[in-house]
Amino acid sequence: MPVTGGAFIAITPEKLNISITTSLDTPLPADIDPVTLFMYNHERPDNPFCNITLPPLHVDGETEIVVTDQTVTITNETELVSWFSNVFDQPKVTLSTRGDAKIHLGALHSDGHIDKTVEVNSLNKLDGFAIEHMQLLYPALENGTNIQGSLNLPNWGALTLGIGNLSLNLMAGDVRIGLVTVYEVLLPPGNNSRYFNGELYLDVLMQNLGTVLSTQSGPLNDGNIQIDATGNATVVNGQHIRFIEAVLNHRRVTSTIPVTKLMGDLIGSFTNGSQVSIPDILDDVFGNSTLIQEVLSHWNSTRNDKGANMKRSLSSVGRGVFGSSALTLLKLGMKMKMGKY
Template sequence: MASAFREDRSHFEANSPTTSVHGGRGEDGDGTTNAPGRQSDGASSTDHVQEKAAAVAPLTKKQKFKRHCRRFWWWYLIGLVIFLAIFLPILFLVIVPAIVQRILDDQTMPISGGQFIAVSPTQLNVSIITSLDSPLPANIDPMMLLLYNEKTPTFSPFVNVTLPELHVKGTTELNIKNQIVTVTNETELTSWFASVFDQPTVTLSTRGDPKIHLGALHTNGHIDKTVTVNSLNKLDGFTIKDLQLLMPARDNGTNIQGFLNLPNWGTLDLGIGNLSLNLMSGDLRIGLITVYDVYLPRGNNIRFFNGELFLDTLFQNIGTVLSSQGDALSGGNIQINATGNATVVNGQHIRFIETILNNRTVTSTTSVIKLASDLIGSFTNGSQVSIPDMLDEVFGNTTFIQEVLGHWNATKTNSTAPTKRNLLASIPRSVRGPGALSLFKLGMKMRMGKF
């Protein structure tokens, strides 16, 4: 066995040093290590690392972001879904309606024209011209606008109008045209029309709930606007322009006709049908006239009238008439007041207008010279009567009006109601004389149809 073991070792060189598996020296330390071989392996590994480092360049921010998104995209998707689930309801239910409502709140809706025409005791023909201004293009569905009086504590619309479908882009005209509407609250309408008559300007309030489309989006809004418009200002400028006596009177009692001016200082045109007016001298009713088919656009409106002048009442109360005309006569004028008597459309009384006009008074001041000229023209129309002869026959050598103007300021007395036995007793002493008697004679001749 020992011999065999020795034989097995025979293939080793005697001078060859033993080495460890790690390439170190042998146990006896003799000989050299396999240093050249290890140096070659180390150099190859270093070159490989250097080449690998040179091949992998640093990533840019964009590349890092893309790599990050590829790795975590599903997290972002979940986050986006959660964000949209929270944001979209807020957008549609809060943000968009708030933007739309802010635009509606900023609207001024000025009224530039329109009309209110009475067509029956319970109906009006209404037109309104206004405008909307929107920075966003939008479509508005047809909606109902409620007209009301803001001065009433409780919201009480007196009429409703329908706003047609409208496309708004920038400043857009809104035209509500010729809508026949029913009066929903006559008391409120009467109150508003009273302000229209009495004031130089009046407020008109509107309220509505439009449905607005912004492309595919739609939302609801609320309009509540009060605008100021010009109004009648008590018909300031009302004047009887021309006056003609009809002698003899017509079969229906008509003995007076002419033209008067009914000015409309307002923004809205008004139509009130046939308007009957009481003619007053002070508190004495001396006549009744009718203006037909009254339609008042903006500006002065000259309208024909006819009716009856109560000559009996006028001459039987001449003293009362002269007393009431004191201030006007001192300025060379005659003052005639008018109050409402009736307002009729198609044979039906318009109560809300009568309630207003029957309790209002308008005044016409006419020059004495103009009135005398009109009356003289009435007497001589179609006849051969000489004006100088008629004046001499009626007034003699003294003009009645001059006598009145010359003595009125000296003494003013209150007249009493006249009696049939003594008509001249009603004339103040300061104006009694040939002129008063002549005026009495004129009245008698007019009654007998001489002129």
């Protein structure tokens, strides 16, 4: 019974909507009565975390079986958390099922037992997670929202996953620099670009500038900014989905963004292609126009030979990007947004 497709969608803290596409291969035509299949972790067969019901089946050779939109109750949350942890962490995960079936071969009837463990492609730690685009909202909205953009949530698995509204902490090392939310997250297999919005904690950035910069030495040498994300909350219809939070709130994924792209996005957030005073913008937004100067000074002071090689490779971007002027990179960002590069 290989799992070739399907979906696990959280609908309440206690219920899942499950679809499964699988198949049976039989040597003779047969009819099978409805079967309840218990899903469990292979190491603990006596502790199923949920069950689905196969409809009445007529099987003849290799026969596809499709279970669609069954609402099931979580029977063991601890076991489900254990399974979902493996779904997140591993490139492949096992799924075990068992159940008893009544089989009809014409006028003959017999009892059969299904007990199968199959391997299914899974999330592989969201390898490929990335903040694709980031825009500052200036001035901030009344609810504090001052950032929006898009990020990629890749699903390397065979199953579509639905986890509701996903809130993520933005981290620089151990410093929490923001909180964003991705809405109504439904992840079919493949790359998934999703809109997010939330708050970038500019005051925290200022107060912890030295600590934040110390976490960026390696990425900056490669011309990047690194922003990590950890789970904060997963909510469906106003209810926290505990079994997902128990996994994602203890996992961390990393996104690296080229500095020139980040600056182009951020400066473009308030210029809209017009000529403005960049120092005034910095002073208004950060309360201190030396923030980016500090970043670039730190970059210049920590560059190694690898950074020097990167400088040469970026010579086409424009002269002065890595020079002594602290605002050159910001000007480059604005020019990029205005289509001059």
